[in-house]
Amino acid sequence: MSRDPHKSKDFSQEDEAIARVREDLKQRFPLPPPTPAKNKRPAGKTLGLLLLAIVAGVAWIDPAYRSEHVASQVGQRQALLLADGTQVLLDSNTEMTISWHLRSRQVELKAGQALFEVSPMVYRPFLVDAGLAVVRVVGTRFNVRRQEQDVQITVAEGRVAVRAAATGAVAALEPGQQLRVHKGQEARLGRVDVDDVTAWQQSRLVFESTPLEDVIDTLQRYHRQPIRLMDPRLARLPVSGVFDSGHVDRLLALLPGILPVRVSTAADGSVLIDSPGQKK
Template sequence: MKISTAHEPEDRQPETAAGHATRKQRDAEKVGAALDTHRDALKTMFPVPSSRAPRRKRTAAAGTALAALLAAGLWGIDPAYRSEHFVTQIGERSTVELADGSRLVLDTATELTVQWHLRSRRVVLADGRAHFDVAAAIWRPFTVDAGQTQVRVVGTRFDVWRRPDGTSVSVYEGKVAVWRKDRKNAQIVLLPGQQAEVSDVDEAQALSRADIAGDTQGAWKDGRLVFLDTPLTEALAVIQRYHRAPIRLADAQTGRLTVSGVFDSRNTDQLLRLLPGILPLQVERKADGSTELGAR
């Protein structure tokens, strides 16, 4: 299908601000109309979970869609034509299979949106942590937007954990480019066994790289929490993500204790009961269901 546009006179007057806004609105409407017209063909050409077309039919539809997109000028601006939203509750872990062959594992209390674009695959991680096993597609890169943190890959395995003060990215296979949204020229490349910490609050340590310490990062996918001389305050912050009722420390001094061990994230009540056998602590369950940890 060919989409034609009217030619403007060669001696046109300079465009005013109002005229520019009107033209932008017309262009946006044209893009939306073209997407609506070819949405079914786009789903066939760029797979989403609902697409199950036979290969021969898919190839023919792809050719028609590509010709229409080129004629409409949509290929260059990479518009989105479908999005999928996924959420896990506290204590829940979920696996998502995408139609392009990618596999996502969502940790507890995680929210993300998968956006299908013509020339890219994009994920917006609003909260929590996810593991990405990305199917390779050189011409269609896979990106993750986690607030200030930006991640770009072609095909690889990695985690992205978005926290209130920043984001960590851990790579297990392939290569991953990571940068802060406001500092794209300062991006770093992570190799297997490396991780990046991106701070949203500390400008001096905005982006740093280190080796992954043991199995502390990827164990969560198997329902394990691994702590290696971790300050109790940090360990409890991780445990709290899997525990609905509040967990509190009676005093700051108690929070300076360190904990090591492997625990089951699916039974945080038992984990809290085990802590007094590991550290000089007493655990008290309050009437409101909260748990308080203090020195013994």
């Protein structure tokens, strides 16, 4: 196809005229400079950052996503195998709540005694809240006893960190050490025979110059009826010996033979321990 040279020339002249007019308009009416976007991100990226912030916040507060309540009856021991491989043995009349969190594994020991053999998980520590003290471990074997306002933590293997709830003080315990926290008193750290402390696994109660009030606290865990110390002056009397936790009544009957006390039974079935000179 042939081109018309005159027509091409006309188009060229028209383009040049339009270009001159455009440049003249730009100079007369300049456009404002474009406003730079301030931290403008694609919607997808913004949403991703928001979700990341939410996840980070959730991880920081460490919420629980599952929990269970367990309890043993008087005279019963209960063995548990947790989902992470941790083994827990509950002593008689023990109550606890186990909860699984994003960043930790937690137990609240409400009352009683338990022996823990914790499966190691570096990034999810195992915490035991016993009221007056909180135990933190990664993987170890230890015993915790909670009796009202008295808590005892004994380490059999590994190491544990114990924080006193009242003062915030932290103590590191090694095998053979026991920390006792009693309300209104300073925490006491000492060495003990771990086998004696954990002998309850074999239904044995080992006392070595143990104050009578502590003995009564221990016996109460295996006895359905209340055991009451009527004369507070008897509280510090020492008791020594090895006894069967399955026959607490026998031990109570033996007490007058090894201590200056009198044991009687009230109308409601309660066991009363009093001074020999006191009348019923």
